[in-house]
Amino acid sequence: MIVITTPTGLIGRQVLNNLLGSSESIRVIVRDPSRLSPRERERVEVVQGSHGDLDVVTRAFAGADSVFWLVPPDPQAESVEAAYVGFSRPACDAFKSQGVKRVVGVSAFGRGAAVSGKAGNVTASLAMDDLIASTGVSYRALAMAPFMDNLLRQVESIKNQGVFFDMVSGDLKQPTCATRDIATVAAGLLLDHTWSGVASRPVLGPEDLSYNDMAQIMSQVLGRPVRYQQIPGSALKATLIRYGRSEAMAQALVDMMAAYDQGLATAEPRTAESTTPTSFRQWCEEVLKPAILA
Template sequence: MIIVTTPTGQIGRQLLGTLLTSGQPLRVIARDPSRLPAHTRERVEVVPGSHSDADVVTQAFAGADAVFWLAPPNPQAVSVEAAYLDFTRPACEAIEKHGVSRVVGVSALGRGVALGRNAGLVTAALAMDDLIASTGVHYRSLAMPGFMDNMLNQVEAIRNQGTFFSTLSGDRKHPTCATRDIAAVAARLLLDDSWTGQDDVPVLGPEDLSQNDLAAIMSEVLERPIRYQQIPGDAFRATLIEHGMSDAIAQAMLDMLTAKDNGLDNAEPRTPEFTTPTTFRQWCEEVLKPAVLA
């Protein structure tokens, strides 16, 4: 039995689509089961509720061989500890109680680099990994840079203003990855019962690109000028709070981006084993362009 959390999210939805073709028994935890496609609800066991709830994960993890774990974004959390560690503690208790064999979790690049620095959400994600690992479960932490798919949050600005925004320097090159590739790596690990121990699995797209590089590629694919505009950190933080994010999470977002701009994501060497196939250009052609033209 494989358990999938966040089955309607960007990664979980694509992961579930792959797992449904495997013939393995599947159980999902869904806060709102009605968001699952009808054909999916017919083929999986659904446990309604939040996977931060002890009763929910205790029920869901019974008889589980493997769990896909993702702590979803919580913009209103009072702290990063609440968003990651408090959220995950009930699951760790359920993992131990039911003797779950393997967990594949969504985390971030930065282990060995973020230590001793405040990397905001990354620091919290790595602490979550340590919490899960403390149960003794066989664990693979998917260590990722920024998602290409996060650009979808700026579709309106790209469509109407020809601009996208961040606090990152325009010329510093960073790795990125596509969520569909993350889902593919997660599926491979969840369907493989041969691995043991605890380790990080970097998930790196095939190239490092700067924000200005991204703008140039988007301009070519969308056949219109797209430019990148760097915004000051204080203004970024204030905008997040204005849109309803808590002070703590807004600051953690800014701290994460600052750490990335200082090389946090560039420390992991790109090897064939950890390189995923989707280029940013391909992602723009297949995902961003249809969204902008919609």
């Protein structure tokens, strides 16, 4: 039995779809089962509720061999530690009480890097990893580069103004990955019953690119000029708060981006295993361009 959290989210849905054709029994935890497709509802067992609720995860993890764990966004959390570590505590209790063998979790890379201890969401993700590992389960933390798909949040700006924004220097080359590749790696680990122990599994995409490189590729794919504009952390934080983030969660994202600008995203060595196939150009052609044209 494999349990999938966030089965209607960007990554969780792709993980679930990668597993539907397998022979494994699948159970999902979902707040709103109506958001599952008819095919998904026919194939999976549904436990309704939040995977931050002890009663819900205890029921969901009963008899489970493996769990896909992803903390949902909580933009109004009182602290980044509460959003990641606090949310994960009930699940960790249920991993132990229900005898879950393996957990595959969405996390971040940067463990051991000089700036990882003050990197907002990254620091909290690594603390979550430690909490999960302390339960005694075998654990693979998917240590992700920044997502290409995060650019979809700026579709209107790219489409109407030909510009996208961030805090990171436009010339800093760093890895970036597609969520489809994260889902492929996660599904492979969930279907593999042979691994054990605790380790990270980096997902770095196929190449290191700067934001200026990405703007050039977007311009070529979209057939219109696109440029990158670096903004100060104060401007990013103010924008995040204006769109509903708590002060603490806005500051956590700013701290993470500041750590990236200091080289956090380049701290993970690239290997054949950590290099995933979807290039930024391919992602632009298959995901960003349709979103711009929609």
